[in-house]
Amino acid sequence: MAKSFKVVIVTPDRTAFEGEAVSATLPGQAGYLGVWANHAPLVAAVVPGLVTLRADEAGNEQRLAVGAGFVEISDNVVNLMTDTCELAGEIDVARAQKALERARGRLASMEADLDRERARMAQARAAARLKAARRN
């Protein structure tokens, strides 16, 4: 049995990540999903959050912030389709912080024409970025 599996993360404008991992944690709609090699075939909705990939047994980790999308797992390949994907190292912390504050402010202001769904998504995305960047 294979000990590791392939992870491919695609966004609308590029293939953001492609590599091997021994385990992964993904932000599923109903909570974080843990994935190991030889996972059962699965299709799940993904919400903005933190993806953690462990590249080897020694615990070398890679963290990425992703947006909303889907994950499809089959034949030891994890395919993640998402709006956005950033490696922890690429994240502009100051910008994410600002975006988070802005989204919070918008949600708190009780404007009638506010697109709540969008503001909530923006907030979740910003929070995920910060989370990914912070633990470096």
Place this chain on the structure above:
Amino acid sequence: MAGAGVKLLNKRIRSVRSTQQITKAMKMVAAAKLARSQGRMLAARPYSRKLTELMQQLAGKADIAHPLFESRPVHKRLYVIITSDKGLCGSYNTNLLKLAHKAVDASVKDGVETAVYAIGRKGTEYFRKRGYTVYHAHTDFAGDMSADRGRLVGDKVVGSFLDGSFDEVRVIYAQFVSTMTQRPIDVTLLPIAPAAAAEGVKVPLKGAAAAAAAGPKAEHDYIWEPSQEELFAVLLPLYLRNRVFMTLSEAFTSEHAARMTSMSAATENAGEMIGALTLRRNRERQAAITSELLDIVGGANAI
């Protein structure tokens, strides 16, 4: 002394040469834009392919119904027509508009209320001038694609379908076959035909009804989380937005390719013209010199 004809020819050569410089520069710009546009299109393919695969798997499940699948009797039809904003791209717009005009007229003739959603200044002007209903128009895309623009167009189109403004949405755009060839085609965007869910994206599809059953990964018994219906509701808008995005990027790539090809041809033609004119000028100059010499010789003989 050179004659008046030579002077005139020199002037023409200069003018052709400066035109050639312009077309050459435009060709270079188009080539750069084409490369970028094509690169972006290729980079977007894996995502698009994955989305389509997933869509196929879900669309085959008979128990799924969604407003975007609903095919109603067509009383009102919307044509999204993608042309360029600027000219100087050969027959690109002419071919597109010929097809579009025919399609729209045929639709009107069938008694269907037909409106045009024009993307690109050329198409907008064409249909406005001829008195067609222009539902909406974008003239500021300038052949440059972005995710935001895809969303803008996608949301507009989907909204008008869902609220009943239109019963069918079709798209006319130039398919990118190769740098030399762009083919105008007319495809249905909405309602989504479950069997044709893969249309427009290059994923092999084995038979209409068997699409899901014989799909690339049909042997897997997936766990769906949340339920298929819920997943579907999230996937569909994404899928549609992606299709709009891919269509637009393809159309824009075609535009740049057409412009590059036609500007390249123009540059070549200018080169040939300069050659022909130069030859004629040299001949005339020589003729003028010869006749002057004959005059001198004739004059000397007379003395």
